[in-house]
Amino acid sequence: MALKKELGLAGVFCIAAGAMISSGLFVLPGIAFAKAGPAMILAYLLAGVLVIPAMLSKAELATAMPKAGGSYFYIERSLGALPGTMAGLANWFSLALKSAFALVGIGAFARLIRPETSEIEIKAIAIAFCVFFGVLNLVGIKHVGRIQVVLVVILLGTLGLYIVLAAPAVKHEHFADFMPQGLGSLLSTAALVFVSYGGLTKVASVAEEIKDPGRNIPLGMFLAFGVVQIIYLLVTFVTTGVVEA
Template structure:
């Protein structure tokens, strides 16, 4: 596969994977659980990502291979846990992409009578086609989406900061401390795409430098965006409205600037959902590729387009699963499953770094039935 992605591309893939439904839909649901202290829940969730980010940066430097979590855990803990990690990563990223498409459909439903599922499936088919064109084309599209998204969100923050009603934050811990921590796990999916960009290591220029730096910049920018946008939205919306809406940022924009700002936020939400779905499909599809190379999945998933140099079989398989998830799974179930899997995988990544240290790995391509792995330490 060609090395087409630079630092900006990695930053935009990671950022786009995070900023979507976790910002444009979840704040209302999270506010109903934690009250004004939902801001703290988002901060806690972001802080919990940092150890995994640092661990993943070390692993990427040692093993810049497609497959992300699966590849590292396979080499460190063996095929059994590697298989669990591979399927779990693929499953959670695919669900996060499907979750983004649900959110995008909710916003589009404001201007069209087309059923939500039809809109979501149509968009998913578009992303499948885009990713089949090549990682360079998908990466450029991602940069365009994320830059536009960040510009609109910073504009919303600047506009709304001067009209925030601090009375909306009192009492701050209205639900108590327990729900704040419980809600942190609920919104953890909002940061879920951060380290999954490691799955694109084989298609990244200088992955040992650009992947860790791109992820670090992404978590910093995204955490700031989440905190400030939720602060403004909480400060300008009536709490009763905030806890009952699935489009809280759009409602906040309507309260601030009427139609014009609301249209801008709707555009931002649309860009966010597109970018998350695109990056979700882009990164998730590399997991079946990596697992197939180790004979844990059929060799069909190793097929690479001779012209476009993309794993088209894995892309088609992942896109098809996302469509099935859209049609048969409910919104809150998508969030809970994906968040739980992400937390488990982050624990694996941190544990792996302690176990391996600076290990050299040997790619042996053993099958699932062979539960040994060769690790030689330097």
């Protein structure tokens, strides 16, 4: 039975953008700065360049075979059931681990808002968010798409406001020692933050539920990549320029 096509361009853009803007922006920059200093900005740029081939190939596959399942379907069709199953399981595990990483970040932010938050409360908050988003995905892609649009608009608006308000306070002396650990540290940091772009290609998993997939999948992915890349660079730039090391 074919799935209903209920996602438009806005839904594709918001699913791809929302999947990228998570722990890669709210958790990793501090770790990246510790490894590469202000050069973490270039690390995000380099990681974005490296994800382009994956984006192009996934957009091509999802356009040619707009079926639910994403990587599982493509590999199963080309290499057989066993490799397809292995790819599907690997994809599920990667999503589970990335989600767990994001939930760790939610717990950390809870402690920033309320420092006396206990470890048990942090775990309870993380579990509550996990259950909430799990139930949300069970109600259907149409409702998920609408909620994702609202969440991404709020998220992009908040980040844009942060950039505008923080930009005047940027201290240029924070960039004086731009690459303190050398080129090797820059490259290893780019590998670390590469996960920040991992959500871009996940939208292919719902390709069967996208209207006019030949247009909306590649266009939505390209727009999401461009917007999020700019957000990453601007947020890391102003954060480096404002926050004392």
